[in-house]
Amino acid sequence: MVTQRAIPLHRRIRAAIEAKILSGEWPPGTRIPTEAELAATYDCARMTVNKALTDLAADGLIERRRKSGSVVKRPVLQSAVLDIHDLKAEVEAAGFTYRYTIATRKIRQATRADCERLQLAKPVPVLALSCLHLADDRPFCWEDRLISLAAVPQAQDATFIHQSPGAWLIGEVPWSAAEHRISAVSADASLAALELAPGTPCLAIERRTWDAEQPVTHVRLIYPGDAHALVARFAPSKAG
Known part of the structure; x- marks a missing residue:
């Protein structure tokens, strides 16, 4: 012994x-x-x-x-790359209390930049939102989202009081295809809500979804780079 x-x-x-x-x-x-x-x-x-x-x-x-x-140290949280995940579920799975606030909300006719983000053939009304997601009242993720009101007209009247925009869309709108883009960015004044020093490495996940051929939403999620990781599970290809 x-x-x-x-x-x-x-x-x-x-x-x-x-x-x-x-x-x-x-x-x-x-x-x-x-x-x-x-x-x-x-x-x-x-x-x-x-x-x-x-x-x-x-x-x-x-x-x-x-x-x-x-x-x-705060544990490094993980997101599934090949899935549309719920930020609340991620935070609560790690044992933290989840909360979010809407920083900005605006309905507008899609700008040229909006059309590029949503891959719209022509301008339509869009809902532009930015949100701060928190874990135990500490900044966890900054969300910058566009929703096509041509595809989701009911979003115009949604309050998002009880659900974040992402969670609301998952339950409200069917989607048939999604595209993820992952990149590294540096914290700047636009990410002040994350309370990071300028130049701090961050992880950016951009996701675009469609319902059939109709664009639904484009979201950009920014995480502090030292507090988040991406995971993907896949099987060997059976081709050949």
Whole structure:
């Protein structure tokens, strides 16, 4: 039997901190005691504590900051690339409380840029929306969306009080085809709601959907790059 004393001290310190994080006692954003404080608690050298914290950072449980110390890191959330996902379901699946706010809402005749985004043959009335999605009241995703009112006239009167525009569309409008485009962008003034420093890497997902041949919506979702990942599951091709 392996006794507690036989386990190296840095691993015991790591396990103790990990247990507090995984149990929720130390939620994301919690400041970890300093190396000096932990060394005093465990009556050991700071080098031993440093090794424990380095291991926790390597496993993505904490973030080490040069001047402000270490904090519990938010888990990296995942989106399915080959599916139209519900942001609320993503956030709640990770154990966070979901909320969203509508920043702007405007009905207009489609501009040239709108026609390009929706791939419209000619201008039609569109609903332009921008929303901020939050996880535990922290910015999670910025949404910039166009909805063709020629395809979805009922969107003009939708309040989106109880459902975000994306969730409302999933339940309201059939779609027959979708296109995803994934890219990297840098945070700028247009993404101020995400509370990121200018130049911070972000992940951009653009999605366009159709009902038969009729464009329905185009949405651009922007995530902080260090807090989100994309996954896709697929099988080998049977061709040949």
